[in-house]
Amino acid sequence: MNRKQIPWRLFYSTFKEALPLTLIAFVILTMLVFVQQVGKYSSIILSFQATSQVTMKFLMSLLPGIVIITLPVSLLLGTVIACSRLATDGELTAAQSLGISKLHLALPFIFTGLLGTLVTFYLSAEVAPRSLKELKSLRARILLQEANNVIRPRMFVTTFPNVLLHVQDIDAKTGEWVGVFILQQEPGKGVSRLLTAERGQLRITPSPQMALEAQLYSGLSLENRSVDKSGKPGTGIFEEAGVTDRAVSDFQKLSIKLTEKAAQDEDERGDAPAGMTEMTISEVARSAAKAPDNKDRIKAMVEWHKRIAFPFACLTLTCLTFIMALRGRRFTTRPRTVxxxxxxxxxxxxxxxxxxxxxxxxxxxxWLGVWLSNILLGLYIVKSFSTNRSLTSLPVISTITALLSEAGDRIADAWRGLVKSLTVKDENTRATSTVRFSIINLINYLIVSEVAKFYLLALLALVVTTVIFTLFDLIPAMARTGTSIAYAASYLAYLSPQLAYHVTPFAFLVAILMGCSVLTRTNQLVIIYGAGQSKYRLLGVISLTALSLSGALWLLSDVMLPHTNREQDIRYSRIKSRQLEQTTIAFGRKWVFGRNNNIYSYQRIEPDNTLINTSMYHLSPSRWVLEKSSFFARASQISENSWQTSGGWTDTIRPDLTINRVPINAGQNNVLITDGAGLFKRTINESSKMSTGELADYIEQLGAIGIPTTELKIDLSKRLAFPFSCLTLALIALPFATGKRAMRSGPLLSVAIGVGLSLIFWLLMTLFEAAGKQSSLSVGLSVWGPQVMFVALGLYLNFKLKN
Known part of the structure; x- marks a missing residue:
């Protein structure tokens, strides 16, 4: 064979080896992030108002932005696995013995990185901006059509600007509101309007521009106009002392316009110039040329350079991975390198x-700021190729690698010592024993250690990919609010446990498939079967490991995640410049719904339960229209359910639609609040920020006052059901990892089929949960339905297929 043809034959062989591995990693990472995004937008995707064509467009619009992040990481993982497999078979050692240089060995990976760079550049420059624009347009359209899902019984809605909406109940058959309370303000005009109606509904007006309107039937309107001391229009709130005009009227039918602010993305509203992330690279260049000031020109130039620099991460990370994996004349396959x-x-x-x-x-x-990371690593890569030194020879990298190696060796030695002490028995005891079984023995150690190694690597890869995706999602908000990298890193650190919790079942499935693949490739699994061990031995070990992992996940969700989720939510709100609301806040007041058809708004409550600047609206129990409203500047608690008021008034609406105002004198009026002071101290908590006991108590408290708790009950049931997914996916994975067909066709097909089934399982979980939250399924069925289906499928496959 011509010696000059050897590098090209090696190039083709290595490229053919690396490409399928990269594609498998790419599909796994992309589908994982895609499923997470589908879960995030499940209410939009499952909207009954959206056609199948619109839903498909929405789903496809998610992919380009995801691929831009997952493709570089997939190339990195594909390079690592390819180097590991080629080193195990001794192919690269043979190539080096023929005198083939390091650069020729790296050519297949460089070529793969260049292909990834070209694909990512095209997506970043042309496809992703258009997809993002389409995504926002479809999202706004579906949100407008599905705004009714935001409105829930006995919950205050502040989705619409300058409007506070409260609905007593919703008719399950017609979807009509029953008992409507709307407070609307017109900023700058000193006008506020309180609308109460017996019935109502949300309607969409298609022209001249798609918008929302609330149509009310059989109600009462109280309009208020106010001016301040200088004669200018006031804020329009009903508690103002400077009210100059107050009018009451009834109506049989009334429509008011609403515009949903949630349909506009917050980052889009805060960025300048607006919509730059939706521009193609040529449009960004024109925007930079026509920028009105230097600040806008810099933003446009940074965006332009980022569109080119970011795709080069595919090439940079691929070359970096090759150099890190290459040490002298051998490739390392140890996890610490990964x-x-x-x-x-x-x-x-x-x-x-x-x-x-x-x-x-x-x-x-x-150009320097955006290209800095590529320049730094590019210099190291060029130096490594030119001097035949790898990055692992650098002091910092070698120190990190040494520490990881030392820690890994200590853990391995401790585990081997434990196994030896538990499995070595006296010779006479072994001779007389008829049945020997130990949970910790060499076979179990072999299986568990191999799966655990790949589980940690898969978990780290999935978490890092999601963190990178989240980081780039935060960039516009960080630039707008001036958030430091250190603060953003602290947010990502508190977010990581939640990410690890959600991806652990998927990582465990990948670990089983890859671990059994390695055991099959090295004939260790064949030897285990040849020694008389049944496939049920392997099933039992994996099942016990899955149950242990499920228990760890449950403890994580009950002990650690409530704290980390609260901390990451605080940091996320600060990065996004949002107000962290624990109660419903509107028009500078906190709003709560109490018993006896009373709605309260208050500015604050003192430690001694004294209420400051409080309003109380009493609605008729039959028609749900306003009968009486009270305002008091101060109310001191005198008993458990009684407050003594001062500095205010009470307005009563007479049958002839006139208002009778009675002043409240200090110490002469008492107000009965049946709910007690706890009503004003109640917080709106998210289930992810509470332990299991706290969530159960919270559900009981909300149920006592009639607030729907279906979603919270589903979240409570998921505390046990989601960790159980580890066992479910393990049962699904084993037949494809150990079956005869899997051994004949190779590991890649088994991995692809197993991952495909797991994604179907994940989508079913999302669909069942969404149906449960819409009361289409019971709580138990919506949470445990997919689990039961796939456990039954897994058991059937395990007992039906031959090993």
């Missing part, structure tokens, strides 16, 4: 984000 590579990749993206923020501040030129 962990070090993933951490360096995370550092690469952090430097990219930091450089972008520095460039936006004007401290460095846009």
């Amino acid at each position: 962990i070090a590579i993933l951490f360096i990749a995370m550092g690469f993206y952090l430097v990219l984000v930091s450089g972008q923020n520095i460039a936006l501040s004007g401290k460095v030129p846009p």
Whole structure:
């Protein structure tokens, strides 16, 4: 064979080996993030108002933005696995013995990185901006059509600007509101309008522009006009002392316009120039040329350079991975190398984000800030190829690798010692024993250690990919609010446990498939079967491991996640410049719904339960229209359910639609509040921020006052059902990892089929949960339905297929 043809034959062979592995990693990562996004937008995707064509467009619009993030990480993982497999078979050792240089060995990976760079550049420059624009347009359209889902009985709605909406109940058959309370303000005009109606509904007006309107039937309107001391229009709130005009009227039918502010993305509203993320690269260049000031020009230039620099992460990370994996004349296959590579990749993206923020501040030129991470790692890569030194020879990297190696060796030695002490028995005892079984023995150690290794690697890869995706989602908000990288990193650190919790079942499935693939490839699984061990031995070990992992997940969700979720929510609200609301806040007041058809708004409650600037609206129990309203500047608690008021008045609406106002004198009027002071201290909590006991108590409290708790009950049931997914997916994975057909066709087909079934399981969980929250399914069926179906399927496959 011609010696010059050897590198090209090696190029083709290595490329053919690396490409399928990269594609498998790409499909797994992309589908995982895609399923997470589907869950995030489940209420939109499952909208009854959206046609199948619109829903498909919405789903397809999600993919380009996801692929831009997952493709570089997939190339990284594909390179690592390919190097590991080629080193195990000794192919690269043979190539080096023929005198083939390191650069020729790296050519297949460089070519793969270039292909990824071209694909990512095209997506980033042309496809992703258009998809994002289409996504926002479809999202706004579906949200307008599905706004009724936001409105729930006995819940205050502040989705619509300058409007507070409360509905007593919703007719399950017609969808009509029963008992409507709407407070509307017109900023700058000093006008506020209180509308109470017996019935109502939400309607969509298609022309001249799609919008929402609330149509009310059989109600009462109380309009208020106010001026301040200087004669200018006041705020229009009903508690103002400067009210100059107050009018009451009844109506049989009334329509008011609503515009949903949630249909506009917050980052889009805050960015300048608006919509730059929706521009193609040529449009961004024209925007930079026509920028009215230097600040807008810098933003446009940073965006333009980012569209080009970001795709080069595919090439940079691929070359970096090859150099990290290559040590002298042999490839390392140890997990510490993969962990070090993933951490360096995370550092690469952090430097990219930091450089972008520095460039936006004007401290460095846009090209330097955006290209900084590529320049730094590019110099190291060129130096490594030219000097035959790898990045692992650098002091920092070698120190990290050494520490990881030492820790791994200590854990392995401790585990081997434990196994030896539990499995070695006296010779006479072994001779007389008829049945020997130990949970910790060499076979179990072999299986569990192999699965655990791949589980940790898969978990780290999935979490890092999601963190990178989240980080780039935060960039516009960080630039707008001036958030530091350190603060964003603290948010991502508190977010990571939640991400690990959600991806653990999927990572465990991938670990089983890859671990059994390695055991099959090295004939260890064949030897185990040849020694008389049944496939049920393997099933039992994996099942016990899955149950242990499920228990750990349950403890994580009950002990750690409530704290970390509260902390990450605080940081996320600060990064996004949002107000962290624990109660419903509107028009500078907190709003609560109490018993006896009373709605309260108050400014604050003192430690001694004294209410400050409080209003009380009493609605008729039959028609749900306003009968009486009271305002008191101060109310001191004198008993458990009684307050003594001062500084206010009470307005009573007479049958002839006139208002009778009675002043409240200090110490002469008492107000009975049946709910007690706890009504004003009640917080609106998310289930993810509470332990199991706290969530159960919260559901009981809300149920006592008639607030729907279906979603919270589903979340409570998921506390046990979701960790159980580890066992469900393990039962699904084993037949494809150990069956005869899997051994004949190779591991890639088994991995693809197993991952495909797991994604179907994930989508079914999302669909069942959404149906349960819409009361189409019972709580138990919506949570446990997919689990029971796939456990039955897994047991059938395990007992039906031959090993």
